[in-house]
Amino acid sequence: MAEGGVGTCPQVFVVDRQESYISVPSGKGSRWPSVSQKFLLLLVGLTLLGLVVEGCFIYRLYKKTEEFSLCKYHPLCQNLSHPQTSGQQGGAIMRQVGPKESNEIPTVPPHLDQVQQRPFAQLIGSSYPIGENNVVLWLGDDAVTHSMVYDGQGRLLVEKEGYxxxxxxxxxxAVEECSVIQHKVMKDTSAYGDPIELMRSKSFRCQTPRRSSAKGSGGEDLWNSFLAGIFHLRSEDKIFVTLENKTKIRPGPIDNFMGAFMI
Incomplete structure (x- = not known):
């Protein structure tokens, strides 16, 4: 204790209020690295996907180019790329196939089948032109056919479906007397029980007055009936021609014919 009874003053301690803080990353900030990594992985994945798609397109382009390079040596591709040459070749083929005389139809040369021709047929009239049910008959030995068959009974069999x-x-x-004459093109198909009428020419014909003198001398009053059209045919369909009033037809291979070809 000090003199005079006065106590000594206690020491005053000064407390430093300045505190050193350690920054602690918040939870929201800590998620940024993972989000950026995911975004980076997404970009890498899209890049790889783009490379795969680009590779597919390049491969398809390569295959197309390869097919074209192989096709250009094929006769059909040469015909498409050189239409004038194709027409000249077609003319040469027709000259080879064409008849030397008007009443002759040659057979199809073997080399035509190698060009993959579409089905066709050409039939000419017989000396006995009418069969059963007014069906017109044709000369089977002189028939020109490819991928079609003539059955010898007036019917042409379709083997390939198409138009x-x-x-x-x-x-x-029509020199004898007035009469109605019907010329028809018919189709037999398995889808229906009865034949289907595709085309018809119906005419009422009489001999003209100026032909009266020719009638007694066995003259003729000739006229033609022609039918043509495009139809969809299925395999196994049969096409044939009928003529009602069959006595009116003039027999012969030059005056009568029937044909078909795929378009």
Whole structure:
């Protein structure tokens, strides 16, 4: 204790209020590295996907180029790329196939099958032109066919389905008396029980007055009936021609014919 009874003053301690803080990353900030990594992985994945798609397109382009390079040596591709040359070749083929005389139809040369021709047929009239049920008959030995069959009974059998151009021409004699003459192109198909009428020419014909003198001398009053059209035919369908009033037809291979070819 000090003198005079006065106590000594206690020491005053000064407390430093300045505190050193250690920054602690918040939870929100700590998630940024993982989000950026995911975004980076997404970019890498899209890049790889783009490379795969680009590779597929390049491969397809390569295959197309390879097919074209192989096709250009094929006769059909050469015909498409050189239409004038194709027409000249077609003319040369037709000259080889064409008849030397008007009443001759040659067979199809073997080399035509190698060009992959579409089905076709050409039939000419017989000396005995009408069969059962007014069906017009044709000369089977002189028939020109490819991928089609003539059954010898007036019917042309279709082997390949597709659209066909059908035509028929008959020469008729109307010198005797007035009558109705019907020239038809018919189709037999397994889808229906009865034949289907595709085309018809119906005419009422009489001999002209100026032909009266020719009638007694056995003259002729000739006229033609021609039918043509495009139809869809299925395999196993049969095409044939009928003529009602069969006595009117003028027999012969030049005056009557029937044909079909795929378009």
């Amino acid at each position: 066909y151009y059908l035509y028929s021409k008959l020469t008729l004699n």
